[in-house]
Amino acid sequence: MTAFMPVTVRFCDNKTMLVSSVAGAAEALRHQWPDKTAPGYLEASRLVTLAVDGICCQRIAFDAFTRAAKQQNILVDRPKSRAHDWLDAVASP
Known part of the structure; x- marks a missing residue:
């Protein structure tokens, strides 16, 4: 299992x-x-780098990475899977 939801x-x-x-x-x-x-x-x-060294929270570092990729338009948008639709349907009132 991966640490975070994969991004491309x-x-x-x-x-x-x-x-x-x-x-x-x-x-x-x-x-x-x-x-x-940038x-x-x-x-x-x-x-x-700080997260790899164990000094920074990995979530904060990964979020900064995805934010930088989005700012530079290199983050590939992926369509939501059908599982997300099912979870959304279950969670809605």
């Missing part, structure tokens, strides 16, 4: 990567991003 990112060289852990996020941050000087990227890189 598509880099500038058109390669994709499925990321579901802080270690995966650290690897993804080494690939080609549109702007590695504040969101730098913050994600800092937090992921």
Whole structure:
């Protein structure tokens, strides 16, 4: 089981990567991003490094990673699965 819900990112060289852990996020941050000087990227890189070292909460680091990917438009949107629809139906009054 993965640590987080997997996200897919598509880099500038058109390669994709499925990321579901802080270690995966650290690897993804080494690939080609549109702007590695953007504040969101730098913050994600800092937090992921701290999380790998055990100093930062992994959830915070992974959220910073996905936020940076979304800001740079490399986060691939995936349609919700049918299971999400079933859970939504069960949870609604």
